[in-house]
Amino acid sequence: MEKDICLTTCVDQQRVARVVQGLPAEPLLLGAAEIFKMLADPNRLRLLHALAQEELCVCDLAELVETSASAVSHQLRLLRTARLVACRREGKMVYYRLDDDHVGRLLREGLRHAEEG
Amino acid sequence: MEKDICLTTCVDQQRVARVVQGLPAEPLLLGAAEIFKMLADPNRLRLLHALAQEELCVCDLAELVETSASAVSHQLRLLRTARLVACRREGKMVYYRLDDDHVGRLLREGLRHAEEG
DNA sequence: ACCTCACCTGAATGATTGTTCAGATGTTTA
DNA sequence: TAAACATCTGAACAATCATTCAGGTGAGGT
Secondary structure, three states: OOHHHHHHHOOOHHHHHHHHHHOOOHHHHHHHHHHHHHOOOHHHHHHHHHHHHOOEEHHHHHHHOOOOHHHHHHHHHHHHHOOOEEEEEEOOEEEEEEOOHHHHHHHHHHHHHHHHO | OOHHHHHHHOOOHHHHHHHHHHOOOHHHHHHHHHHHHHOOOHHHHHHHHHHHHOOEEHHHHHHHOOOOHHHHHHHHHHHHHOOOEEEEEEOOEEEEEEOOHHHHHHHHHHHHHHHHO
8 A cells, every 4th residue: 555655745644633533433434324325225215205204015115116025025124124114013914114203304305415416 | 026916905006106296206316315325335424524524635535544545536536426525626636525515414414313223 | 858746547356235036924814 | 724915034146336456647846
């Protein structure tokens, strides 16, 4: 790595140190990246946006994004383990909903930014 | 696809139709997914968080995330084409900053959600 | 003009990710 | 209990992404 060259010339150590101090803790960064990763797919955004409006079952969601129930199930598992959605079984069917409305807020914020860009 | 089976049994067409209506337009969804994709990497989060505090050059940023200037340059290009950061040349060096503070807001919102989850 | 340095780019490799398919689980109804 | 159905899971394949390396650009100093 050419770090040695760079270190002595253009890197402003003070500036870097200052900024490093301000960085969020490692687990926080990883957690946030994980959440954003879940939001980084149009189909998952559709699912989440739909669930922000009302509770839906896997079958409805599959219809919504025009794919197989299996594929949706995989996506939902990801969203579930990331704590973005929660589910509730009613007979044969499983109904999903947003876990809380932080998610909805993030979603809206992202869409708003997309509108303006 | 087993849509035909499913359609006649468990899919609530009305519910799906209602939710489909509420979905954001296609380009908006794609745009938002694109933005979230940029935020879905710990190193890029570090870069953005740092740039939210102050303007930094490529070399500083490489030092910050402990990687090569080339790798950072690639990342910065992604962030630049996604309009999340902007840059300014001063002599040999190029200084980067956040393009606007929507980005900062998204970042904070994501981190806050990570804290609570 | 030349050399050095900060930064950028394109192509290739290696790692992650998404989807599909086949089969498993658990629930209802007959 | 057996059959039908909604959903879940694991493994394999395809696509997508990040990093590296080698070379290229443009600014400054000598």
